[in-house]
Amino acid sequence: MTGAGERHLRALELPVVEAAQALVGCTITHGDTSGVIVETEAYHEIEPACHAFAGVTPRTKPLFEAPGIAYVYRSYGIHALLNVVVEPAGVGAAVLIRALEPLDGIERMRERRGREPLTELCSGPGKLSQALAIGLQHDATPLLGGPIELGPPPPGNDEQPALIVGPRIGITRAVELPWRFCAAGSRHVSRPWPPGLLLGW
DNA sequence: CATGGGATTGACT
């Protein structure tokens, strides 16, 4: 039997678009800081917005490895963005973690972010990396038993949350694909929930 | 080896 308590493990076995949905509600922990995933996007080598579209390069190599490792890259020269690599080895695909609901180490997050409001700590892919002190040194590290830990939903929150689906944000290619997923009603997403359809209703 | 772009953010008009 497969309980909700191991949803993060099942997510790692799914195709990337389904994995992106299943990961909403799971947790990310680094040291004393952790949060619940409330927003994700799927990226796959078949579409040009994905870094893996260019094939295997020194930068994209982790995307093509076996599921369950991190892909962390620098964005706009400033931010480190965290992805969960999924799909079998040889297939380049990953789930971008776009926002967390802060759970543990909130004061530490406030120090690192230089901001007080709970909704400004992890409400964006660059923000959550800063709040959890995730950097390029974590690229290709395991997410099970590594420095950054992917975990199941918190106790009492095992229900797969209702999701809002919409187009991905901040990209210029393959903008039409509805591969962004937000926990419905969460106030911790990177932007007020997108226009789009509700899933899970 | 030189160049250009980007899965963002925060500050500013």
Place this chain on the structure above:
DNA sequence: GTCAATCCCATGC
């Protein structure tokens, strides 16, 4: 709403 910061890496000469 607009815009610059900043740096890794993919690409091209």
